[in-house]
Amino acid sequence: MKLHPMIAALRRHKAGVVLIALQIALTLAIVCNAVFIIGQRIERVNRPTGLVEDNLMLVSQGWVGAPSGDQPGDVEKLDSLLQADLAALRAMPDVESVVPINSLPLLNSSWTGSVALKPGSDLRAGNARSVYYFGDEHLLKTLGLKLVAGRGFTAADVQNRGFRDSGTPAVIIVTKALADKLYPKGDALGKAIYLDGGSSPSTIIGEVERLQAPATGSWVNGFLWNATIEPFRLNANFSRYAIRTRPGRLQAVMHAVPNVLYGVSRMRVLDDDSVKSFAQIRQEAYRSDVGMAVLMGVVCLILLGVTAAGIVGLTSFWVGQRHRQIGVRRALGARKIDILHYFQMENLLISGAGAVIGLGLAIGLNMLLMKRFEMDRLPVLYVLAGIVAVMALGQGAVFAPARRASNVPPVVATRSV
Amino acid sequence: MFGYYFQLGLRSLRRNPALTALMVMAIGFGVAASMTTYAVFRAVSGNPIPDRSARLFTPQIDAWGPQQNLKGGEPAEALGYVDAMALMRANEAKRQTLLYPVQLSVIPQGNRDLPLNANGYAVTSDFFAMFEVPFRYGSGWSGQDDAARTADVVISDELDQKLFGGADSVGQTLNLGGHDYRIVGVASHWNPRPRFYDLFSTGGFADEPDIYMVFNRALDLQMRTGGRNSCRGSLSFTTWQEYLQSNCVWITPWVELDSSVDVAGYRRFLTNYAAEQQHAGRFNWAPNVRLRDVMQWMDQEQVVPPESRISLAVALGFFVICLVNTIGLLLAKFMRRAGEIGVRRALGATRGEIYAQYLIEAGTVGLTGGLVGLLLTAVGVGGVSVLFRPEIAKLARLDPSLVALTLAVAIVATVMAAFYPAWRAAHVQPAWQLKSS
Numbered sequence: 001m002k003l004h005p006m007i008a009a010l011r012r013h014k015a016g017v018v019l020i021a022l023q024i025a026l027t028l029a030i031v032c033n034a035v036f037i038i039g040q041r042i043e044r045v046n047r048p049t050g051l052v053e054d055n056l057m058l059v060s061q062g063w064v065g066a067p068s069g070d071q072p073g074d075v076e077k078l079d080s081l082l083q084a085d086l087a088a089l090r091a092m093p094d095v096e097s098v099v100p101i102n103s104l105p106l107l108n109s110s111w112t113g114s115v116a117l118k119p120g121s122d123l124r125a126g127n128a129r130s131v132y133y134f135g136d137e138h139l140l141k142t143l144g145l146k147l148v149a150g151r152g153f154t155a156a157d158v159q160n161r162g163f164r165d166s167g168t169p170a171v172i173i174v175t176k177a178l179a180d181k182l183y184p185k186g187d188a189l190g191k192a193i194y195l196d197g198g199s200s201p202s203t204i205i206g207e208v209e210r211l212q213a214p215a216t217g218s219w220v221n222g223f224l225w226n227a228t229i230e231p232f233r234l235n236a237n238f239s240r241y242a243i244r245t246r247p248g249r250l251q252a253v254m255h256a257v258p259n260v261l262y263g264v265s266r267m268r269v270l271d272d273d274s275v276k277s278f279a280q281i282r283q284e285a286y287r288s289d290v291g292m293a294v295l296m297g298v299v300c301l302i303l304l305g306v307t308a309a310g311i312v313g314l315t316s317f318w319v320g321q322r323h324r325q326i327g328v329r330r331a332l333g334a335r336k337i338d339i340l341h342y343f344q345m346e347n348l349l350i351s352g353a354g355a356v357i358g359l360g361l362a363i364g365l366n367m368l369l370m371k372r373f374e375m376d377r378l379p380v381l382y383v384l385a386g387i388v389a390v391m392a393l394g395q396g397a398v399f400a401p402a403r404r405a406s407n408v409p410p411v412v413a414t415r416s417v
Numbered sequence: 418m419f420g421y422y423f424q425l426g427l428r429s430l431r432r433n434p435a436l437t438a439l440m441v442m443a444i445g446f447g448v449a450a451s452m453t454t455y456a457v458f459r460a461v462s463g464n465p466i467p468d469r470s471a472r473l474f475t476p477q478i479d480a481w482g483p484q485q486n487l488k489g490g491e492p493a494e495a496l497g498y499v500d501a502m503a504l505m506r507a508n509e510a511k512r513q514t515l516l517y518p519v520q521l522s523v524i525p526q527g528n529r530d531l532p533l534n535a536n537g538y539a540v541t542s543d544f545f546a547m548f549e550v551p552f553r554y555g556s557g558w559s560g561q562d563d564a565a566r567t568a569d570v571v572i573s574d575e576l577d578q579k580l581f582g583g584a585d586s587v588g589q590t591l592n593l594g595g596h597d598y599r600i601v602g603v604a605s606h607w608n609p610r611p612r613f614y615d616l617f618s619t620g621g622f623a624d625e626p627d628i629y630m631v632f633n634r635a636l637d638l639q640m641r642t643g644g645r646n647s648c649r650g651s652l653s654f655t656t657w658q659e660y661l662q663s664n665c666v667w668i669t670p671w672v673e674l675d676s677s678v679d680v681a682g683y684r685r686f687l688t689n690y691a692a693e694q695q696h697a698g699r700f701n702w703a704p705n706v707r708l709r710d711v712m713q714w715m716d717q718e719q720v721v722p723p724e725s726r727i728s729l730a731v732a733l734g735f736f737v738i739c740l741v742n743t744i745g746l747l748l749a750k751f752m753r754r755a756g757e758i759g760v761r762r763a764l765g766a767t768r769g770e771i772y773a774q775y776l777i778e779a780g781t782v783g784l785t786g787g788l789v790g791l792l793l794t795a796v797g798v799g800g801v802s803v804l805f806r807p808e809i810a811k812l813a814r815l816d817p818s819l820v821a822l823t824l825a826v827a828i829v830a831t832v833m834a835a836f837y838p839a840w841r842a843a844h845v846q847p848a849w850q851l852k853s854s
Contacts, residue, residue: 015748015837015841016745016748016749019741019742019744019745019748020745022741023738023741023742023745026734026737026738026741027738029734030731030734030735030738034731037727062520062522062534064522064524064532064594064595065524065594065595068639068640068641163641164641164654164655164660165655166653166654166655197650262531266525266530266531266532267524267532268532269522269532269533269534271534287803287804287805287806288722288724288804288805288806290803291724291803291804291805292724292727292728292804294803294804295728295731295803295804296731299450299731299732299735302446302450302735303735303738306442306443306446306738306739306742307738307742309439309442309443309742310439310443310741310742310745310746313436313439313745313746313749314745314746314748314749316749317748317749317752317753320753321752365734369727372726373723373726373727374723
């Protein structure tokens with residue numbers, strides 16, 4: 001098939017050609033970037049936290065009229081409140097284990113600091129920043145963390161810590177990511193490190209495979225997997241308990257927990273947000289990511305639909321306009337398939353041109369997004385896939401009008417309309 | 418003539434139902450997507466206190482130094498105790514307040530047997546006048562009460578409802594966290610969004626505070642901040658006094674300044690204060706201070722969530738594609754009637770009249786698309802909770818101004834999209850058309 005007459009014919013419909021090409025180009029630019037955003041969000045939401053998330057829940061509560069923790073003797077009073085709650089929770093029939101803890105991954109409540117190999121050395125610069133988790137000897141078991149080296153805490157390791165104390169523990173457990181950062185040779189176990197520029201050493205007694213930071217914002221990206229677990233019972237006028245229930249008993253325990261705690265003491269605040277399953281915590285943390293992916297998905301689908309509909313509309317119009325010409329071509333010996341191919345080829349030309357412009361627009365839009373919204377660079381694969389997709393969309397959209405054109409009988413040529 | 422053309426427009430909607438439905442849906446979806454995201458964007462980026470925003474300023478003083486301060490040499494977003502108190506004592510502005518969030522609980526009394534959460538702010542007396550807090554009963558407290566460190570408290574309408582059934586509770590006693598407080602005022606519903614006065618702790622969106630208490634009283638009770646606390650370097654404090662003297666920042670200051678002369682004066686005062694501190698050896702760096710008004714502060718703190726900006730950008734791009742699509746379809750729709758236009762022109766219609774007819778016809782398409790868009794916007798506004806946190810999602814509402822805007826955008830955009838097709842229609846050659854048919 002010769003392209004020359006086709007291009008000559010297109011010149012007579014400049015506006016329509018430009019509009020279809022433009023629409024293809026814009027669609028390509030937006031769909032490529034939107035699909036890329038969707039992919040990134042899905043990847044983010046699917047990264048494992050390192051916990052065994054099933055049958056895990058969190059209780060956050062505050063004591064009313066409890067000491068603030070700043071006076072001497074406060075920590076003892078607060079610890080007796082904490083111990084009473086722990087005893088009651090651990091005595092519940094469907095509960096496997098309980099740990100008092102300061103935060104959980106995805107909870108967006110962070111204790112952060114930095115670790116160093118030498119005492120008193122500055123911290124932020126070396127970027128060995130870390131998040132801190134405080135818990136007792138039940139922490140690994142309750143959260144379901146996988147120990148890859150060393151041992152977990154024993155009851156003898158665990159100490160009390162007031163809310164504003166800044167003491168450092170004698171022993172700590174770190175994530176493998178942090179251990180490898182500090183000791184790239186993989187011999188971190190048994191080494192002493194210094195927390196927050198302090199002068200007393202903390203010995204690494206265990207490494208866990210993976211444990212995510214509580215925060216989900218971008219500020220934590222540099223040290224998302226650097227976690228340090230300290231053997232502390234945090235004594236403040238609030239407390240958090242992570243609870244692992246027996247399989248399938250999560251709902252029952254969630255339902256029963258408030259009454260058990262009120263049974264220990266009624267002078268506490270438990271509100272609607274106090275008892276949460278880990279699934280709820282995950283859902284809240286990633287709400288905007290999932291929402292963004294859904295929004296982008298819907299926009300893409302509608303956009304592709306609108307573009308396809310536009311192509312159908314304009315091509316149908318052209319077919320109507322060229323009714324007689326098609327008849328003449330048929331009368332001069334063109335087969336049905338030739339007419340079909342003509343319109344398909346024409347569409348391929350236009351959407352090809354559109355795709356070339358769209359390629360530029362997609363990259364331009366991506367650069368704009370990178371500059372303004374901390375996006376990553378759009379991989380070429382996405383753009384290539386996008387080009388194939390819009391070309392296929394164009395072919396799909398043009399098929400029905402082109403079929404109709406190919407069905408124009410040759411006799412039309414002889415009629416004077 | 419307008420009425421007649423409008424009728425013609427309505428009639429032509431029915432002529433090519435498929436083509437028309439396509440256009441109407443494209444405009445409807447485009448408008449709805451843009452308006453839904455705009456509704457959220459408007460809610461999160463609006464001016465929360467329009468009549469005073471240019472007179473309220475938050476001072477920042479760099480107490481961390483160039484090694485440890487924020488990106489771009491920015492001072493911390495709040496003040497520590499030492500600097501906050503120094504500003505308060507200097508009393509250089511017309512009005513000034515310090516504030517930090519507190520979390521308390523209402524101790525059970527009478528027939529209630531479970532404690533309630535009561536979150537709020539420790540503030541100084543000027544807070545209520547500076548931010549125009551409306552009162553249902555009573556009022557705030559005075560500067561003397563600040564100095565006397567009285568146990569006064571202002572409660573929200575909602576807490577008043579819960580505790581006193583909405584009655585005038587001024588003068589009543591309230592036990593918060595084991596201490597008695599006297600209620601001096603009940604604020605009517607007041608929750609400016611974004612919460613410009615406490616961006617440090619809230620990020621701009623939070624439920625209405627339940628209580629406001631005397632700042633000095635909260636310090637006396639050694640009440641720690643219920644919001645953010647940010648420190649630098651190795652932390653060595655153990656007691657409350659040491660904490661107050663540390664470099665931790667947790668207090669947000671606000672000052673009210675009426676004229677640009679006052680603003681310049683206050684800026685000079687801040688610089689001088691920082692220079693004095695440098696001179697005294699407390700800071701070993703040059704003065705680094707900021708004085709931003711409400712809108713500048715919201716901009717600096719990036720109150721508008723990034724997902725709101727991205728979705729607005731995407732929705733606008735989407736709308737543009739829908740319009741390009743509409744141009745094409747209108748062109749097809751109009752040019753199908755080239756013969757009819759030829760006849761009209763031959764019978765004496767001017768180009769202007771052809772323009773008028775086809776633009777009005779496009780307007781009717783736009784109107785129909787706008788109505789569809791309105792329905793979809795209502796659906797969209799109901800569904801924004803999938804994308805945003807509930808406290809932001811519930812700000813998006815379909816109010817009369819949004820309804821008007823949706824229709825206006827749909828009509829104006831469609832009429833603009835129709836200019837080129839209408840131009841083509843008006844330039845149809847009557848002779849040519851008459852001959853060829």
